[in-house]
């Protein structure tokens with residue numbers, strides 16, 4: 001069966017159905033000599049939290065196609081309790097944009113500080129790595145509708161960037 005003939009084989013899902021949450025205590029092994037969480041380790045947590053939402057929406061295996069727009073807003077320290085929340089902003093044909101927002105929770109006074117945000121694109125695949133169509137998503141409130149529209153704009157920017165890089169590689173190959 002081709003991707004086209006499988007299109008629409010699953011009913012649409014709400015954003016809420018993909019919403020996921022992950023918590024991590026930052027340990028010394030995850031930090032630099034100043035005791036700050038390594039950016040790469042945070043990206044690893046973001047990838048995992050994002051994949052959870054993509055799995056839930058697509059009900060399939062997924063691979064990370066790209067990660068963009070990561071804003072590291074404040075440092076995270078050893079001993080901090082990290083909270084990562086993710087959900088699918090928009091589903092396309094075989095890909096989904098997932099938003100991940102990260103907080104540090106102060107468990108003494110019960111407050112949360114926003115420390116980072118990221119957008120990732122995941123592609124649904126079967127056990128053999130073949131791409132699979134994903135269900136469409138139903139944004140239910142104003143915030144979800146805004147994210148849905150923004151995800152469409154970001155997809156166009158990503159596509160343009162992929163094309164630009166492809167052309168650059170072709171030009172470089174011509175010059176060899």
Ligand SMILES: CC(C)(COP(=O)(O)OP(=O)(O)OC[C@H]1O[C@@H](n2cnc3c(N)ncnc32)[C@H](O)[C@@H]1OP(=O)(O)O)[C@@H](O)C(=O)NCCC(=O)NCCS
Pocket residue numbers: 063064065066092093094095096121123131158162
């Ligand atoms: C991501 C991957 C499946 C895309 O496959 P491809 O053969 O390039 O397929 P296409 O160009 O037809 O794109 C397939 C989908 O991925 C999306 N896509 C491809 N490259 C993308 C990128 N850089 N950013 C965002 N989306 C991307 C396309 O828009 C398309 O989405 P759609 O089906 O919803 O329209 C492929 O490049 C891959 O397997 N990459 C490695 C993934 C991996 O190992 N991740 C872990 C990294 S360590």
